[in-house]
Amino acid sequence: MTDLESFRSETRAWLEANCPPEMREPMRDESDACWGGRNPVFKNEAQKNWLEVMAERGWTVPDWPRDYGGGGLSPAETKILRQEMARINARNPLMSFGISMLGPALLKYGNEEQKKLYLNQIARGEIRWCQGYSEPGAGSDLASLQTKCEDKGDHWLVNGQKVWTSYADKADWIFCLVRTDFQAPKHQGISFLLFDMASPGVSTKPILLISGYSPFCETFMDDVQVPKDQLVGELNKGWDVAKYLLGHEREMISGMGLGGQSGSLGEAFGDILADDPLLRADIARFDVDTMAFRAMSEKFIDELKAGQTHPAQPSMMKYAGTELNKARHELVMAAGGSNALEWESVRSNKGKNAREWLRTKANSIEGGTSEVQLGIVAKRILELPGA
């Protein structure tokens, strides 16, 4: 047996022994996800155990170095772990912006003390992070952000407002873009700052969305004092960190286009489609697109691990994945007919279909709009002029 084959059989046996049966059921909705944090909310004992045993092994972040709480796995081993988890439908033990966004940025730009402290906390799910990027006047033009950060000698002083901060009201810490130089060109006066959401002067206000839910907040900073060692990378060079992190955010969001395990939407709606040839055709074409995109995602991840991707490729993935996810939910609504319109009934699981459909409309806005992504592809990959 090769090393990889024995790794696969060991992993399979370990998962079999350690993944609780409840954690092999598909998640019914977002509330079934485990987010960890200082005051974690577990739906049941199984969820808590699953996080603990996976974190103990470093497998919440299997490819991070062991010193930072990771599993130290190679790309090939990581792929095998994911395949074996998928094989038994094992849930992701920890949903975390720390893992998907901040972690990769810290690995590249953080100093040793920052990596040791923050990455270990992230790997164990001890701190829940949120992202302070957009502002009321800085959406697609993110680099025009105005949140002010002053050097007060022994601390930074932060004043300003962020918006679309996902789960800011539930987060423990924030990674935040702030302006540290108002004279420099807009991209060259930005710094990347970390601070505790419990700091005096930080407040949040949830925003009610068309889905009826409030996954996003406004976040206000009013004379917030931040220790000097919580700035990541160099002063005024935060845009590099911000862009690098955005690449990882876009990768994460692109995964939304994948849907369930089999990748076929039509399978779930067989009876209705038999009487509706045009809808069946739309869904069949959609299934072609989904399965093709699934292959694209696999290829993208394989190339990423091998260092073969174009740096702007996450923009293409984000664009394609989110547009696909929106199309999926339009078709789910069409196939559901009037059943899918119910908003509050128990029968409809409190309007799950309708609310998710509306939620997906944000996919092509958050993390950079589809138009922003197309512009990046045009400029950086196709090298079109003046883009």
Place this chain on the structure above:
Amino acid sequence: MPLYLTDDQAMLRDTAKSFMAEEGAIAKQLRHWRDKNCKDGFGHGLWKQFAELGFNGILIDEADGGLGLGHVEAGIVLEEIGRNLTPSPFLVSAVAFVEALKGTAARERWFPGIIAGDTVAALALDEGPKHRPEGIEMRAERSGNGFSLTGRKQFVVQGASADVTLVAAQTDEGLTLFAVEKGANGLEVEGVRLADSSIGARLTFDNVTVDADAVIGEVGGGAEILDRALNAGRTGAAAELVGVGSASMDMTVDYLKQRKQFGKLIGEFQALQFRAAHLYSELEIARAATLKAQQLLDEGSAEADAMVSVAKAKAGRTSQLAVQEGVQMHGGIGMTDEYDIGLYMKRDRVLNELFGDSAYHADRLARMKGY
């Protein structure tokens, strides 16, 4: 297996890329034979050159004199064929026909000629204007120690110049495949030039008698062999479509960087940038789906059937988008025969129809998924 080319495959790609750009170029092959009104629509000299490079034996086992490689490698050659619109019997002869004969006694008769670039093979499947292999009606009745074939076939690519044609017909035992040689009594071949200037053929069989050893595999065992040949042909056509689409996009993006209107390069206009970027995204996805189908076929995976249809459907629609955007963004010059972009549009149309269009394959996928 990671979903990108291995080092060996990347080397093959580099070889195929430079060879095809040089020897298979549009001016040297497609336009040359078209303007000569060549009855074959391709050059036999190039087919010999393919053989010298080993391309023709890519899918043939080493024990039979081939390279013993797989669908990924065949696809690498086909993508370059697509990029250069290189007319050749490669897809039908060295991919689909070879795959059908694998493991059968007939391979000893036909593989040496294909490996050497001396033999051209064709597939006679379609009986109407659309690809419907499930509905093949042509009959083969027992006669003497063999069979007698009667019926019509169309869209037989390279059928006019084929030394041997694989014919699918119904027997009492079920679908059966026959190798019918050139010049058989009662076989009428009408060569027809297609929109892309390749030569297809309409075949009429009037009591064409063949010996028992013309049967490929078992009598009544044709469906399984045909599936294998079609998986190879469809995946190969997908790879060629990816090449057609990619070259169209590259030409078009280059044009956007050269053409000026309103005092600007037209590539500066966001309306065109977004469409070009969308096309890039679709092509990346089509290429990934095609590579995935090739790998699954090479692994002998049960998931290959579905992915083959995904690849053919996705590559077909994407290439179609690429050539349509290509002609539109080139403007008036894109409508001229002198300019190459229109040739890509014609080739795309033919490849889309070959072995089933995107609607056929979306429907096939839906059936496989039970709806």
